Amino acid sequence: MTGREGLLQTRELSIQFGGIRAVDGIDFSVHAGEVVGLIGPNGAGKTTLLNLITGVYKPTSGAVFFDGTRIDGQAPHLIARSGIARTFQNIRLFQSLTVMEHAQLALGSASSHLKSAFQLKPVDYAGEATLMGTVEETLNRFGLWDQRTQVASGLSYGLQRRLEIVRALMLHPQLLLLDEPTAGMNEDEAVEVADLIRLLRNLGLGILLIEHNMPFVAHTCDRVVVINFGRHITTGLPEEVRRDPRVLEAYLGGDHDYS
Amino acid sequence: MSIYQVGLLVQVCINILLGMSVYVALSTRQLNLGAAGFMAVGAYTAAMASIAGIPISVSLLLGMLGAMVVGLLIGLPALRVSGIYLAMATFAFGLVMESVFLVLPFAGQARGLAGIPPIEPIVLFVWTAVVLSGVFLLTRTQFWFRVRSIHDDEFAASMTGLNVTTVKIAMFGLSGALAGLAGGMYAHWFVYVEPSAFSVEVSIFAALYVIFGGRQSFWGPVVGATILTLLPEFARGLDSWRPAFIGVALLVILILRPSGLIGRGTSLLTLLVRRVGRTS
Numbered sequence: 001m002t003g004r005e006g007l008l009q010t011r012e013l014s015i016q017f018g019g020i021r022a023v024d025g026i027d028f029s030v031h032a033g034e035v036v037g038l039i040g041p042n043g044a045g046k047t048t049l050l051n052l053i054t055g056v057y058k059p060t061s062g063a064v065f066f067d068g069t070r071i072d073g074q075a076p077h078l079i080a081r082s083g084i085a086r087t088f089q090n091i092r093l094f095q096s097l098t099v100m101e102h103a104q105l106a107l108g109s110a111s112s113h114l115k116s117a118f119q120l121k122p123v124d125y126a127g128e129a130t131l132m133g134t135v136e137e138t139l140n141r142f143g144l145w146d147q148r149t150q151v152a153s154g155l156s157y158g159l160q161r162r163l164e165i166v167r168a169l170m171l172h173p174q175l176l177l178l179d180e181p182t183a184g185m186n187e188d189e190a191v192e193v194a195d196l197i198r199l200l201r202n203l204g205l206g207i208l209l210i211e212h213n214m215p216f217v218a219h220t221c222d223r224v225v226v227i228n229f230g231r232h233i234t235t236g237l238p239e240e241v242r243r244d245p246r247v248l249e250a251y252l253g254g255d256h257d258y259s
Numbered sequence: 260m261s262i263y264q265v266g267l268l269v270q271v272c273i274n275i276l277l278g279m280s281v282y283v284a285l286s287t288r289q290l291n292l293g294a295a296g297f298m299a300v301g302a303y304t305a306a307m308a309s310i311a312g313i314p315i316s317v318s319l320l321l322g323m324l325g326a327m328v329v330g331l332l333i334g335l336p337a338l339r340v341s342g343i344y345l346a347m348a349t350f351a352f353g354l355v356m357e358s359v360f361l362v363l364p365f366a367g368q369a370r371g372l373a374g375i376p377p378i379e380p381i382v383l384f385v386w387t388a389v390v391l392s393g394v395f396l397l398t399r400t401q402f403w404f405r406v407r408s409i410h411d412d413e414f415a416a417s418m419t420g421l422n423v424t425t426v427k428i429a430m431f432g433l434s435g436a437l438a439g440l441a442g443g444m445y446a447h448w449f450v451y452v453e454p455s456a457f458s459v460e461v462s463i464f465a466a467l468y469v470i471f472g473g474r475q476s477f478w479g480p481v482v483g484a485t486i487l488t489l490l491p492e493f494a495r496g497l498d499s500w501r502p503a504f505i506g507v508a509l510l511v512i513l514i515l516r517p518s519g520l521i522g523r524g525t526s527l528l529t530l531l532v533r534r535v536g537r538t539s
Contacts, residue, residue: 054418056414075422076417076418077417077418077420077421077422077423080417080418080419080420081420085418085419086418088415088418092412092414092415093411093412093415094407094408094411094412094415094416095411095412096407096410096411096475097404097407097408097411101404104401104404105401105404105405105408105419105421106419106420108401108404108405117400117401117402117405118397118400118401118402119400119401167419168419170419171419171420
């Protein structure tokens with residue numbers, strides 16, 4: 001590989017379900033301190049790609065490199081511990097756990113905390129270090145500190161989406177994968193999430209995000225990767241990609257006269 | 260206390276342990292309908308050990324360990340199935356164990372095993388108290404959050420770095436150990452075991468204790484097993500209507516409180532306080 005190797009690098013990544021190549025020979029990279037948008041029509045293979053990176057699926061062929069190490073084929077929990085955290089398209093919080101319990105659970109998964117798992121003395125996690133200061137500061141930054149004793153199922157939709165990001169951050173990730181982080185949010189909420197994403201990028205995280213909201217993508221992403229039918233279409237700056245006829249074709253269908 | 264009362268209390272202890280066996284597995288969304296199978300392993304292991312001259316408490320421990328090992332072995336393939344299929348697989352395991360002890364030549368076959376040294380009731384109560392305290396403390400650790408996260412969303416739990424497989428197998432091992440202890444106690448209390456004592460009915464009741472008492476709290480199986488063990492005694496006057504009466508009582512609870520008598524987060528204390536507050 002060349003010196004341009006990213007924090008995350010996929011090489012000829014493919015997976016086949018039955019006769020369908022859901023992801024077909026995709027090469028792309030995410031660098032530290034960079035926000036990469038992954039876009040494409042429904043069914044293009046975006047979430048499948050995230051599932052390949054996080055070890056949920058094993059690729060049929062090709063490879064995934066993270067921080068110089070090949071990770072495809074590793075167990076999902078080991079990939080998560082090695083520094084890849086994610087959120088989900090459909091919110092997947094632990095419905096019966098409180099905000100604080102979500103935070104300490106993910107913190108506890110970092111191996112250094114395994115010893116304390118069977119400790120009875122309540123551990124005060126509020127002061128534990130995270131990527132954004134302490135747990136308390138992180139929860140504050142995400143507007144969740146006041147809700148810290150509430151169970152996840154009782155939170156508003158927007159707060160649930162944020163809690164997903166907080167839970168991911170507690171793993172001390174180097175790479176954050178966000179699957180439609182603003183789905184179902186209003187514009188103000190989306191802007192706040194965009195601010196948080198840029199803040200995280202400035203902390204040196206590599207971020208890969210799937211989004212349908214194009215203004216949001218243009219606003220937050222440094223680079224955009226477009227896929228369709230499992231294939232890589234193009235990569236470029238948000239404004240370039242938006243004008244690319246191949247991208248328009250992917251979204252609107254072929255045989256259109258754009259002149 | 261009369262012999263009758265002590266006997267009832269012993270039965271309550273055994274049933275609480277059986278309920279707890281189902282509860283710990285269910286905490287990771289694994290329905291164990293084979294508690295009687297693990298109970299049989301514990302009972303026969305402990306009985307044969309004691310007959311061979313090993314002290315009772317060591318025998319109980321051996322029975323527990325034996326059933327735990329079987330639990331871990333069952334837990335491994337059980338990872339490949341879930342939901343109703345897992346429940347059926349464990350149910351089948353229970354059936355298999357009943358027949359296994361019917362044919363094993365050294366286990367007395369249909370004649371059963373007699374001459375098991377009797378256990379002092381107090382020893383049995385202490386064992387129950389110690390083991391239940393251990394489980395209670397476990398539910399107060401950070402580890403239990405992980406168990407609950409698996410219960411709520413196994414996939415998301417693995418994505419937060421949790422080794423879901425290990426935790427699920429471990430909980431099946433614990434489930435086996437608890438039922439195994441119940442079996443060892445049973446063997447030493449009745450000083451005689453036979454395969455029919457570990458019928459599927461025992462497994463079904465173990466699950467009912469949890470469903471009746473509450474599956475989201477440590478106190479659920481404790482309260483469920485206690486009530487369902489004592490209720491038939493209080494309903495003696497009903498004579499042959501007893502099973503029907505208990506069935507109706509179960510249905511009423513399940514309709515009025517689908518998650519069981521005791522919900523999540525309700526401690527026994529707050530429940531009592533609320534009751535006292537209401538009556539005063």
